[in-house]
Amino acid sequence: MVSIKDIAKKAGVSISTVSYALNGSSKVTGETSSRILEIARELNYVPNAAARTLKKKESKILGMFLTDFKGDVYGDLLDGMKEVCNARGYDLVVCSGKQAHRMLPERMMDGAVILDHTFPSEELLEYARRNHKIVVLDRELEHPNINQVLLDNKAGATLAIEYLLEQGHKKIYVVTGPEGSFDSNQRMKAVQMVADRHDDVEWIKIAGNFKKSGGEHAAEQIMEEYKEPVAVFCLNDEMAIGLYNRITETEFKIGEHIHLIGFDNIELTRYMQPRLATIDYSKRKWGALASEQLIKIIAGDHIEHERIYVSLVKGESVGKI
Amino acid sequence: MVSIKDIAKKAGVSISTVSYALNGSSKVTGETSSRILEIARELNYVPNAAARTLKKKESKILGMFLTDFKGDVYGDLLDGMKEVCNARGYDLVVCSGKQAHRMLPERMMDGAVILDHTFPSEELLEYARRNHKIVVLDRELEHPNINQVLLDNKAGATLAIEYLLEQGHKKIYVVTGPEGSFDSNQRMKAVQMVADRHDDVEWIKIAGNFKKSGGEHAAEQIMEEYKEPVAVFCLNDEMAIGLYNRITETEFKIGEHIHLIGFDNIELTRYMQPRLATIDYSKRKWGALASEQLIKIIAGDHIEHERIYVSLVKGESVGKI
DNA sequence: TTGTAGGCGTTATCAA
DNA sequence: TTGATAACGCCTACAA
16 A cells, blocks of 8 residues: 555655645645655555544545335435535445444544434434434434434325315325334324314224335235225335235225325336325435535534425325215 | 543553453453443443554445446345345445545445446556455456456346247347446347347347436337337336336337337336336345455455346236237 | 654554 | 553644
8 A cells, every 4th residue: 555655755755745745735846746746646646544534533424324225215315415415525325224333433424314213313312412413314303413304294294184185085094104213103193183173084093114015914904994995195105005016916996996195206106007196305305405414514503404395296096086 | 532542541551451351352351351341331432443444454344336326226236235244244335426436445445346337447447456356246357356246148138039039029129228338238249149140030229328218219219110019128127117108108008019128127117017028137146246255355265256147027018929 | 845743543562 | 461652644733
């Protein structure tokens, strides 16, 4: 490995002169500077990230923690993050799994964005207390070193339910996310509020998991209890897809016997027949905003929490009754 | 930031004793060791990654470079990689974009897996020469520090084309990937070989880009030239989907007027109506193998290149003629 | 304008 | 069994 020491030797100057030249300091003659730069290039010099990070106490790397790499939501979200990061001189690394958590407290990264409900809030708070900078996308967490960029779950769930009511549905299943999911809880709360105003409607809650399997299980239960057309609000699209898959294996028709709406507007929903009704929001903007907020708290700015707005996407998966 | 120095002070021992205790060396008494560990926990000590990396010249981090975060191929691939990495004591970070390249030569990571045709081979070779360890999934590159884990593109393309021929098709469009894509070139080569044996069939090549837009453009050209039913082999599923989308906006029917086959068997194809015929392979296995190979070359093992085998998935998007 | 030297937090060698 | 001390590669006062 070639270090500034090697360059210094070859150039016949001291390592500090090399360091200055490399960092474009004006303290060094244009002549020596260009000679040093030339030699550095000749030797294929690359600065050592660990040494720089150790000295400067910043790595210019931001982390993104995900539950897994499979989610369809992530593509645009990550591209949005990357764009902002790069524009601000940061690099983005995406990680998943408990083992990867260490990279935050060990200061491999200057901060992190969290979209992983399996990452314990207590752990995040602990990191925040030790002055690590964090943006959460999936929970409410109050600390000066933590910023929230949350979906407007309540608006989304309300839009979804009101759409079903508008279409005349009187029996509505709601398939939830996993225990402890903030998004799921928020959406359920909104559903409950609308439900309280409509006691002529029958409400049935089914415990789900935000994965396809949750939707499949819900489908079983719904078909078993089936008497007349019903509506189903799956609290995310992936479950809606699982439910849809299971239903289309049977005689039941989506949009006719079982009316279905999801949440997230992932790309796949466009290809479902009938098209899945769902709740849309800009994933790219979500990611971009998260990065911006993170960079701001790293810079020491005082900032407010942010919210991502949502809208209804109608689809033939919901018919009139 | 609390360092081993702080622990040493509080425990009344030297920093080297602390370091030994922390690393579970048997050179230190069980008693002092447990006292030190206790204090470390009290102080919320976390080792500093930069310092450790600087000293040990390894970070226990592997990188994965992708063209972008949107690809549907990636989910299982990355999960496969992560599983192997974690089992072997490594962490995986996923990156994208030119700016992120620096992390490899700067030794932020002990090695990297490349699935990004925009990453120049010359640059990779340069890194390999400087002793960085690399596994490539998307090109042939010979160097002791580079290992290849490649799809069996030729087998896949041959399977696809022979399936079309078997179904009686006599006019076959082939939509390619972007200029310079290894996968695209390999697949085209296989197509060409089959084509050479069948001069009763009309072959038409359309330049694509492995994205939806490529498929859409191809659709335009195909419809413009349309006289009788034709077959189309899109060299990846994403283009097949773009083509499919454009076609379904018209009077033409997939599987009737336009017979379509893709490559990759991404999840979305399951939901297309009619189901897309395509070429399947285990993305999870691909990722797992890539990680294993990378860890082996880091360990200094001498290994052979690997190949991922593929199979045909039939679908109603291809009918008999 | 350039050089000297100290230190970032660890690990590891050698003495004690 | 423990402690002093010298690296690792880089940055940056301060001195020359």
